[in-house]
Amino acid sequence: MTPLLDVQNLSKYYGQRIGCKDVSFDLYPGEVMGIVGESGSGKSTLLNCLAGHLEPDSGAVLFDTKTDGLKDTVTMSEPERRMLGRTDWAFVHQHARDGLRMGVSAGGNVGERLMAVGARHYGDIRAQAADWLGRVEIRADRIDDRPTAFSGGMQQRLQIARNLVTGPRLVFMDEPTGGLDVSVQARLLDMIRELVRDLGLSAIIVTHDLAVVRLLADRLIVMKDGHVVETGLTDQVLDDPQHSYSQLLVSSVLQV
Amino acid sequence: MSDYNFAYLDEQTKRMIRRAILKGLAIPGYQVPFASREMPMPYGWGTGGVQVTAACLTPDDTLKVIDQGADDTTNAVSIRRFFEKTAAVGVTQATTQASVIQTRHRIPEEPLNEDQILVYQVPIPEPLRFLEPRETETRKMHALEEYGLIHVKLFEDISQHGQIATAYAYPVKVEGRYVMDPSPIPRFDNPKMEMAAIQLFGAGREQRIYAIPPYTQVVSLDFDDYPFEASKAEGACALCAADHTYLDEVIVDDDGGRMFVCSDTDYCESRRQAGHVGAQGTPMGKDAA
Numbered sequence: 001m002t003p004l005l006d007v008q009n010l011s012k013y014y015g016q017r018i019g020c021k022d023v024s025f026d027l028y029p030g031e032v033m034g035i036v037g038e039s040g041s042g043k044s045t046l047l048n049c050l051a052g053h054l055e056p057d058s059g060a061v062l063f064d065t066k067t068d069g070l071k072d073t074v075t076m077s078e079p080e081r082r083m084l085g086r087t088d089w090a091f092v093h094q095h096a097r098d099g100l101r102m103g104v105s106a107g108g109n110v111g112e113r114l115m116a117v118g119a120r121h122y123g124d125i126r127a128q129a130a131d132w133l134g135r136v137e138i139r140a141d142r143i144d145d146r147p148t149a150f151s152g153g154m155q156q157r158l159q160i161a162r163n164l165v166t167g168p169r170l171v172f173m174d175e176p177t178g179g180l181d182v183s184v185q186a187r188l189l190d191m192i193r194e195l196v197r198d199l200g201l202s203a204i205i206v207t208h209d210l211a212v213v214r215l216l217a218d219r220l221i222v223m224k225d226g227h228v229v230e231t232g233l234t235d236q237v238l239d240d241p242q243h244s245y246s247q248l249l250v251s252s253v254l255q256v
Numbered sequence: 257m258s259d260y261n262f263a264y265l266d267e268q269t270k271r272m273i274r275r276a277i278l279k280g281l282a283i284p285g286y287q288v289p290f291a292s293r294e295m296p297m298p299y300g301w302g303t304g305g306v307q308v309t310a311a312c313l314t315p316d317d318t319l320k321v322i323d324q325g326a327d328d329t330t331n332a333v334s335i336r337r338f339f340e341k342t343a344a345v346g347v348t349q350a351t352t353q354a355s356v357i358q359t360r361h362r363i364p365e366e367p368l369n370e371d372q373i374l375v376y377q378v379p380i381p382e383p384l385r386f387l388e389p390r391e392t393e394t395r396k397m398h399a400l401e402e403y404g405l406i407h408v409k410l411f412e413d414i415s416q417h418g419q420i421a422t423a424y425a426y427p428v429k430v431e432g433r434y435v436m437d438p439s440p441i442p443r444f445d446n447p448k449m450e451m452a453a454i455q456l457f458g459a460g461r462e463q464r465i466y467a468i469p470p471y472t473q474v475v476s477l478d479f480d481d482y483p484f485e486a487s488k489a490e491g492a493c494a495l496c497a498a499d500h501t502y503l504d505e506v507i508v509d510d511d512g513g514r515m516f517v518c519s520d521t522d523y524c525e526s527r528r529q530a531g532h533v534g535a536q537g538t539p540m541g542k543d544a545a
C-alpha cells in the first residue's frame with residue numbers, strides 16, 4: 001500500500017535557529033496523525049512546510065497525487081502545489097479568521113473553493129454550500145450571513161465546511177479547537193471525528209491539547225525543540241510514554 | 257508655441273510610457289507597472305489617462321475628451337484645454353472626427369474604427385482588490401490564472417440581490433487569459449469592448465497601464481444560470497428618442513420630476529440634428545439655446 005504522504009528528513013531553519021529538523025514519517029489513507037509538543041517545539045513550522053506554506057530547507061514531502069502517484073511537493077511547480085491546496089488538501093487554521101473571508105457570506109465562503117476549481121452554476125454551488133452548512137450543523141437560514149455574525153464555534157465549523165467541500169483527501173489542522181470553550185470543543189471534536197470517518201479522510205492535527213489527539217489521532221508524533229522525540233500509536237504514547245519529555249507532557253495534564 | 261515640451265511630458269517619460277503600452281498590447285489585459293509621474297491635477301481626475309494620452313498624441317491628432325459620456329463637464333473641459341495648451345493639437349466633440357479619445361466611465365455609442373485610440377481613466381486597475389487586499393497575492397493569482405475569487409463577488413451579488421447587481425466596472429476576461437477591470441464603465445458598454453480601435457487603460461495613482469488590442473475577445477464573467485446582461489435604464493432618450501443608448505437619469509425639479517437622456521452627448525446631438533425628436537425634446541433649430 002502506498003502512503004498518502006511520505007515525509008523524508010524535513011528540515012527548516014530560521015537563520016541559525018532550528019524550526020524543525022530531520023522529521024520523517026509517513027501517513028496512510030484514512031489515518032489521522034497527531035503532532036503534539038509545547039509552544040515553540042516546531043509543530044506549526046512542520047505543518048506549514050507540509051502544506052506548502054513554508055519552503056523547507058531540505059528534505060522531501062511526497063504526496064500521492066491522483067495523476068502521477070507519489071510526487072515531491074517541495075520541488076513541484078507552484079501552480080501545481082496551489083492546485084493541490086485547492087483540491088486534494090485542506091487547511092484548517094487555528095483562528096477561523098485566518099481561514100475565512102470575513103467580508104463574504106457563509107455561502108460564498110463555502111462556494112469559493114468550488115468556484116476556484118471551475119464551478120460556474122450558481123444554483124449548484126449554492127445547493128452544495130447549503131448541504132455542507134447542514135453537515136457542520138449551521139442552520140440553513142444563516143447561509144447569507146457573514147462570518148462576523150457567527151460565534152467562534154460556528155466560525156470554526158464554517159471553516160471546516162469551506163475546506164471539505166471540494167472533497168480533499170488530506171486535511172491539515174492547526175489547533176482546530178484552540179480558543180473554544182470546552183462544550184463547543186467537544187461538539188466540534190465529535191463532528192470532526194464523524195467527518196473524518198465518513199469521508200475516509202487522512203488528517204494531520206497539530207495541537208498541544210492531549211485530549212484532542214486521544215480522541216482523534218491514530219498515531220502520535222511528540223516534538224521538542226524542533227526534533228521528533230517519540231512516535232507511536234496514540235494510546236501507546238499517552239499511556240506508556242518512553243521519552244522523558246513525553247512523560248513530562250503526559251503528567252502535566254491537569255485532572256478535573 | 258507654449259513653453260511646455262510637446263504634450264507636457266518630457267520625451268524620456270513618454271518613451272517609458274510607450275514601452276509600457278506596447279507591453280500591455282502584447283499581453284492583453286495584463287497590468288504593466290509604469291513609473292507614473294506627478295501631473296498638474298489631483299489623483300482620481302485622470303492622471304493615468306492623461307499620461308497615456310500624452311504618450312500617444314502626435315501633432316496631427318485630433319483629441320476628444322469625455323467624462324461620463326459628456327464633452328462639456330469639468331473634467332472633460334479641463335483635460336481638453338490642457339492638451340490644447342501643451343500640445344496644440346486639434347480638439348473635437350465629434351466621436352467620428354477624433355483620432356484619440358480619452359474617456360472617463362463611458363464608451364462612445366458610435367462604433368470606433370481602426371484609426372482611433374480609446375484611452376480610459378482607471379481609478380483601481382485590480383479587479384480582485386476588494387476581495388484580496390494583498391497585492392503580492394493578487395499578482396500571483398493573475399500569474400497562475402486563479403480566478404475563482406472573482407466569481408465569489410458575483411455569487412455574493414446573486415445571494416444578496418437575486419441577480420448580478422454589479423452595474424459598473426464589471427469584470428471581464430480578455431482573450432481567455434487575464435481577468436481585467438474595464439474601469440467604471442457601465443456594464444451596458446462591456447460588449448462594445450470587442451472593437452476595431454485600440455483600447456488603453458491608464459491608472460496614475462496605482463501606476464498601472466493595460467490594454468486591449470483591436471478585435472480582441474472580451475468576455476464578461478457570469479454564471480451558467482445567471483448569464484451576463486448588458487443592462488440600461490428602461491425607455492428612450494427624452495431628447496432624441498434613442499432606445500438603444502445608455503441613459504442618464506436627470507432630476508429636473510423638486511417634485512420628483514425626472515427625465516432620461518443619452519449619456520453620450522455627442523451622439524444625442526447628432527441624432528437630434530438628423531431630425532430625431534424625443535418626448536420632451538424640441539426639433540433642432542427651434543431650440544431656444
